[in-house]
Structures are given as structure tokens and as C-alpha cells.
Amino acid sequence: MAGELSVAGADLELIDVRKDFPGFTALDDMDLHIPAGQFFALLGPSGCGKTTTLRIVAGLETPTQGRVLIGGKDITDTKPHDRPVNTVFQSYALFPHMTILENVAFGLRQRKVEDPLAKAQAGLDLVELGHIGARRPQQLSGGQQQRVALARALVNRPSLLLLDEPLGALDLKLRRQMQIELKAIQMEVGLTFLHVTHDQEEAMDMADTVAVMNKGRIEQMGSPEALYDRPKTAFVSRFLGQSNLFVGKVSEENPNSVSIEVGGAKITVDKKRAEKHTGTVAIGVRPEKATFHEEKPNLGADHVLIGPGEIIDIRFTGVSNQYLIEVPNIGEVTVFAQNVGKSPVVELGAKVWVSWKVEHSFGLRDLPDGTEDLG
Amino acid sequence: MAFAAFGSSTPTTKGQTKSGRVVLALLLPGLLYLVLFFVIPLVSLVLTSLETPAASGKIGEYVPGLDFGNYAYVATKYWPQIARSFGFAFIATIIALLISYPLAYFIGVKARPWPMLQRMLVTLVIAPFFISFLLRTIAWKQLLADHSPIIEWAHQVGFLSPSQSFIGSNAAVVFGLVYNFIPFMTLPLYTSLERLDTRYLEAGSDLYASPSKVFRKITLPLSMPGIISGTLLTFIPIAGDYVNASRDFLGSSNTSMIGTMVDADFLQNRNYPAASAMSVVLMGIILILVTWYVRKSGTEDLL
Numbered sequence: 001m002a003g004e005l006s007v008a009g010a011d012l013e014l015i016d017v018r019k020d021f022p023g024f025t026a027l028d029d030m031d032l033h034i035p036a037g038q039f040f041a042l043l044g045p046s047g048c049g050k051t052t053t054l055r056i057v058a059g060l061e062t063p064t065q066g067r068v069l070i071g072g073k074d075i076t077d078t079k080p081h082d083r084p085v086n087t088v089f090q091s092y093a094l095f096p097h098m099t100i101l102e103n104v105a106f107g108l109r110q111r112k113v114e115d116p117l118a119k120a121q122a123g124l125d126l127v128e129l130g131h132i133g134a135r136r137p138q139q140l141s142g143g144q145q146q147r148v149a150l151a152r153a154l155v156n157r158p159s160l161l162l163l164d165e166p167l168g169a170l171d172l173k174l175r176r177q178m179q180i181e182l183k184a185i186q187m188e189v190g191l192t193f194l195h196v197t198h199d200q201e202e203a204m205d206m207a208d209t210v211a212v213m214n215k216g217r218i219e220q221m222g223s224p225e226a227l228y229d230r231p232k233t234a235f236v237s238r239f240l241g242q243s244n245l246f247v248g249k250v251s252e253e254n255p256n257s258v259s260i261e262v263g264g265a266k267i268t269v270d271k272k273r274a275e276k277h278t279g280t281v282a283i284g285v286r287p288e289k290a291t292f293h294e295e296k297p298n299l300g301a302d303h304v305l306i307g308p309g310e311i312i313d314i315r316f317t318g319v320s321n322q323y324l325i326e327v328p329n330i331g332e333v334t335v336f337a338q339n340v341g342k343s344p345v346v347e348l349g350a351k352v353w354v355s356w357k358v359e360h361s362f363g364l365r366d367l368p369d370g371t372e373d374l375g
Numbered sequence: 376m377a378f379a380a381f382g383s384s385t386p387t388t389k390g391q392t393k394s395g396r397v398v399l400a401l402l403l404p405g406l407l408y409l410v411l412f413f414v415i416p417l418v419s420l421v422l423t424s425l426e427t428p429a430a431s432g433k434i435g436e437y438v439p440g441l442d443f444g445n446y447a448y449v450a451t452k453y454w455p456q457i458a459r460s461f462g463f464a465f466i467a468t469i470i471a472l473l474i475s476y477p478l479a480y481f482i483g484v485k486a487r488p489w490p491m492l493q494r495m496l497v498t499l500v501i502a503p504f505f506i507s508f509l510l511r512t513i514a515w516k517q518l519l520a521d522h523s524p525i526i527e528w529a530h531q532v533g534f535l536s537p538s539q540s541f542i543g544s545n546a547a548v549v550f551g552l553v554y555n556f557i558p559f560m561t562l563p564l565y566t567s568l569e570r571l572d573t574r575y576l577e578a579g580s581d582l583y584a585s586p587s588k589v590f591r592k593i594t595l596p597l598s599m600p601g602i603i604s605g606t607l608l609t610f611i612p613i614a615g616d617y618v619n620a621s622r623d624f625l626g627s628s629n630t631s632m633i634g635t636m637v638d639a640d641f642l643q644n645r646n647y648p649a650a651s652a653m654s655v656v657l658m659g660i661i662l663i664l665v666t667w668y669v670r671k672s673g674t675e676d677l678l
């Protein structure tokens with residue numbers, strides 16, 4: 001089945017997959033569908049089960065329960081070498097007893113592809129390592145090994161390419177370059193990429209769809225924009241970028257919005273941007289969506305206003321200033337202000353109000369860790 | 376080796392000559408040992424192999440000389456034993472490898488999730504050494520003697536034709552050699568397989584290699600160091616073994632090996648020059664074979 005080079009990617013489906021290790025559930029009720037030709041990123045903290053997911057797709061691990069389908073075909077019981085899948089391993093796993101060129105040609109040789117060495121050389125050229133084909137893996141730097149691992153998988157043009165943090169060892173410049181390269185290859189050949197990373201910027205940058213994983217489950221899945229604009233859980237809101245979260249009981253419900261009461265302030269969210277409309281609700285806003293004022297502003301119902309509070313920390317990060325504001329009874333609020341030169345001159349200890357547009361609030365499905373349900 | 380490595384750097388600066396002296400000091404005990412227990416005996420052996428009978432003509436009396444005739448005598452008289460030694464050693468090494476590899480693979484790779492089992496199995500592999508190998512070989516002689524249950528059974532099933540003995544045959548000697556030397560094969564194989572990184576095997580199967588291809592292209596080459604040391608550690612002592620093939624143990628006069636003849640010439644015939652010449656020949660052949668083998672293995676031609 002792996003005899004022909006595929007011309008295009010295939011879709012991948014995980015149905016209700018679960019993986020138990022002795023005394024530990026690494027994956028729980030994993031449902032995933034990746035359409036053919038997509039660049040899909042799996043994002044999550046260390047130990048959340050990303051590698052385990054890839055190993056199940058590659059056939060190196062048997063799921064305790066559930067099915068795996070590639071191109072509509074159930075391959076749950078297919079051996080790894082019969083799957084139209086290649087992996088760029090997190091540990092590279094380059095064969096130490098072969099030259100770099102032979103490493104890259106390995107998959108081609110196994111499938112008896114014509115002229116494997118020339119194709120392998122082309123693959124190496126692609127990752128700009130054409131000149132080191134005669135060396136052994138031990139003689140390469142970590143970043144070079146990583147690129148060889150990438151070439152070794154890519155030359156096979158699998159319908160589905162699994163990438164386990166394939167750029168983790170590269171410096172920023174090379175990483176950006178490889179990201180562009182990878183994306184170009186993926187678009188050109190139309191392969192399906194399942195890309196694992198814990199670099200959120202990389203995921204947002206490259207992927208058509210991002211799935212955020214936590215503790216063996218997918219918390220939320222969607223386009224990078226949607227995930228950023230409307231995170232649905234506290235974990236996602238903090239793992240992807242930063243968020244200010246406020247927890248309170250719903251105090252007011254209107255046809256289009258709900259409000260919670262926190263420390264005397266009213267924080268409102270559009271109903272269609274909230275997962276939960278009753279009981280205790282967490283509402284968040286991104287720091288760059290919020291602004292602060294030195295005088296109490298006069299704002300309408302389409303704004304949320306809290307304060308006054310005190311600026312307790314200012315950080316200059318280049319493009320923006322980060323202000324940490326302590327608001328009595330509410331807690332700390334972060335505000336990013338663009339560094340355009342005419343931002344208000346404020347100092348540590350200044351008294352300020354914070355506001356944002358209601359349309360920028362988002363309501364979560366759950367509550368952040370460490371907060372209790374207020375009944 | 377160490378000297379070659381240091382010779383390449385020019386010992387001009389103080390630091391380097393100093394480190395050179397330290398290295399020499401560290402190497403000294405080893406060098407002394409080598410001279411005392413290897414070089415001197417070797418020279419003495421070669422000298423003995425060239426001695427000529429004393430004028431008195433008494434058995435066992437020789438004087439120093441340059442009698443290369445000893446070698447001619449040994450080569451013409453004992454060439455069947457020489458050929459048999461290396462033939463037996465070759466066959467027994469192959470058999471030991473074929474038995475050991477799966478065993479070592481099981482202990483070193485498959486049993487990894489159970490370290491207790493691993494340790495127990497390794498202990499079992501070396502357990503026979505707890506008993507003198509002479510005793511064990513004698514025990515086999517009895518177990519495989521003509522009217523023992525095993526041999527009776529072999530007669531019944533037809534493995535042996537009626538009235539045929541097992542003890543004294545080539546097969547019995549090879550059996551004994553394999554039995555006695557197999558731990559020397561299993562242990563190095565185990566050590567190298569125990570360190571085998573199975574992620575390479577996974578990468579192989581991910582790159583479309585079937586399990587048998589993964590074995591040939593990845594597992595086998597990666598365990599080559601173990602195979603080489605294992606085969607050397609069995610082949611060399613087997614080629615020089617004199618116990619298994621002797622009439623007192625598993626062999627007969629038709630199975631004698633070089634070691635048997637060295638034993639006979641030294642202890643019974645008291646023909647010291649012939650025995651020494653034989654030892655030198657044995658050593659020379661082993662040296663040539665091993666050099667060839669190690670060269671080949673370095674270039675992966677053995678696969």
C-alpha cells in the first residue's frame with residue numbers, strides 16, 4: 001500500500017481514542033478530524049499526550065480503545081510499516097550506523113523508489129544540508145540532525161506527515177526560515193501535516209487549525225484567530241497568549257448579554273461570546289484589548305469599566321508597554337499599551353481606571369484553577 | 376594507541392610534555408605486566424620452538440638452536456588436527472551465535488520492562504561457571520554415554536543409527552565446545568543489545584521497513600560490536616581447547632585438536648619444541664584470522 005508516492009494528503013480521523021499506560025491515562029476520549037491537505041497543529045504543555053497521539057497515528061503505540069482512520073480507511077490494526085505515514089521524531093532517531101544521505105534514502109529504498117540517492121540528495125538540499133550527506137549523525141549539531149530528520153520524512157511524500165516538535169532545536173532565524181519552508185512544501189504538495197509543538201506562536205503562525213491539548217484531552221480546536229479571539233476554557237485563554245480573567249455570579253441577564261458582579265464592578269459579555277449564562281461565570285479580556293485612563297471616563301453600556309486601581313509594575317517590551325494594575329477587591333489586571341510615543345505619561349503608583357469594549361469580553365465554559373464556584 | 380594519539384601532537388610546550396609524563400606513569404603498570412607475562416613468555420615460546428634435540432639423545436632434552444624443521448614436522452604431522460581445530464571452532468562459534476542471539480535479544484530488549492527477570496536470566500547464563508567445567512563436561516559424558524536414556528532415545532527415534540555411539544564423534548565435541556563457551560557469546564551480545572535504542576527500530580518501521588528488514592538493516596548492524604566481541608571470545612579459546620576433544624572427555628582419537636596435540640607433546644612425548652611450534656602456529660593462524668575479521672567488520676562487509 002505504501003508503494004506509490006502519494007500525490008496528495010489524506011484526512012486523518014481519531015474516533016474516541018483512549019490510551020492507558022499502567023496506572024496512567026495518557027489520552028482520554030480523543031476525537032479529532034483533520035481534513036486532507038491541512039496544516040494542523042497540536043499545541044499543549046509538556047506531558048499532555050502530544051507524542052502519544054502521534055505514536056498512535058504512526059502505529060507505534062496501540063490505543064487501548066478507539067479507531068484511527070486515514071483517508072477513510074481504518075488502519076487501527078495496520079502495522080507501522082504499512083501505514084502511509086512518516087514521522088519526524090522528537091528525538092530525531094537518525095540511524096547512527098548510516099551516513100546522512102543513507103538515512104534520508106532509507107524510506108525510499110524500502111519502497112524501491114527509483115534513484116533513491118538522487119532523491120535523498122534533493123531532500124537534503126531542501127533543508128540546506130546538501131553538503132554533509134557523507135557525514136554520520138554523531139557529527140552533526142542538534143539543529144542539523146533535526147533538519148535531516150525532517151528531510152528523511154519529507155522525501156517519502158507521505159499522505160500524512162507527523163512532526164513532533166520538528167523545529168525545537170533551531171535558533172530563531174533558522175526556525176522562521178524552516179517554518180516558511182515547511183509551509184511552502186505543505187502547500188505545494190498538498191500533504192496533510194500534523195504538527196506538534198508547545199510554541200504557541202509557531203502553531204498560530206503556521207497552522208490552518210490549532211487544537212489545544214491538556215491532560216490527555218483536546219480542550220479546544222479551531223482556526224488560530226478564533227482560538228485567540230474566543231478561548232472557551234481558562235486553560236486555553238492562558239496557554240494561548242495572556243488573559244485577564246474575572247470570576248463572579250451572574251447578576252444581570254439581558255437578551256444579548258450577561259453581566260457578573262466582581263468587587264463592585266459590573267463585567268459584561270455578549271451572550272453569543274459566552275459559553276455559560278448562569279451561576280458562577282468567568283469572563284476574560286485580552287490585555288491588548290483593554291486601555292487605562294487617568295481620569296474616570298464617561299463610557300456607555302457598550303464598555304466595561306473597572307477601577308480605580310494602582311499601577312504596580314511597568315514593563316517595556318519594545319513594541320508595547322505592559323502595565324500591571326492592582327484593582328481593590330478585583331485583583332491584578334494586565335494592560336498592554338502600544339508604544340507609539342504619545343502614550344499617557346504614567347508612573348508607578350498612578351491611580352487609573354481600566355476599560356474595554358463589551359464585544360471584546362469572552363465568557364468561559366469553566367473556572368480558572370483555584371477559584372471556587374460561588375453557588 | 377595512546378602513544379599514537381599523543382605522538383600526533385608536538386610536545387613542545389611545557390603542559391604537553393607534562394601530560395605526556397603523566398600518561399606514561401599511568402601506563403607503566405600495564406606495560407610492566409605485558410612485558411612480564413606476555414612478551415617474555417612469548418619470546419621463550421618462540422625460542423623453544425626452534426630448539427634441537429640434545430646430543431645425549433635423551434627424551435625430553437633439548438638445546439637452543441634454529442631448527443625450523445620443528446615447524447615442518449608439525450605442519451606435516453598435525454595438519455588434520457589444525458584443520459579440525461579451526462573447523463570445530465568455526466562451526467561451534469556459528470552455532471553459539473545462532474543460539475545466543477535470540478536469547479540475548481530476549482533478555483536485553485524484550486525483558487526490559489521486567490528488570491528483575493533480566494537480572495535473573497543473566498545470572499542463569501553465567502550460573503554454569505559456578506561449577507568446574509571439567510566436572511560439567513564429565514557429567515555430559517555420562518549423560519551422553521552409550522546406554523544413557525538420552526542416547527537410547529536417540530537410537531529409538533533414529534537420530535543415531537543402531538550401535539552408533541555419540542561420545543567420541545565430531546558432533547559430541549562440537550556440542551561440548553558450544554556448551555562450554557556459549558556464555559562468552561551470550562554476555563557480550565546481551566551487553567550490546569541491552570543498550571540498543573529501540574527508537575531506531577521504531578524509526579525504521581515508520582520508514583516502511585518490515586520487521587525482518589528492520590532486523591537486518593538496523594538491529595543487526597547496531598549489535599555488531601557485540602557480535603564481534605562474542606565471536607572472538609568464543610572462537611579463539613575454542614580453537615585452542617584441549618579438553619572437550621580429548622579421549623577422556625567427549626572426543627576420541629579421531630577428534631583431536633591442536634590443543635590435544637600440544638598437551639600430548641608437552642606432557643607425554645616431552646617434545647617441547649614440537650609443542651611450542653604448534654602453539655606458535657595456532658597463535659599465528661588466529662592472529663591472521665582475527666585481523667582479517669576485525670578489518671572486515673569495521674567496513675560492515677560482514678553483513
Ligand SMILES: Nc1ncnc2c1ncn2[C@@H]1O[C@H](COP(=O)(O)OP(=O)(O)OP(=O)(O)O)[C@@H](O)[C@H]1O
Pocket residue numbers: 021022024026044045046047048049050051052053090198
Ligand atoms: N510508555 C509509557 N509508559 C508510561 N507512561 C507513559 C509512557 N509514554 C508516555 N507516558 C506518559 O504519558 C504522558 C504523555 O506523554 P507524551 O510523551 O505524549 O507527552 P508530550 O505531550 O509529547 O510531552 P512533551 O511536550 O514533553 O514531549 C506523560 O505523562 C508520560 O509520562
Ligand SMILES: [Mg+2]
Pocket residue numbers: 050051052090164
Ligand atoms: Mg512529546
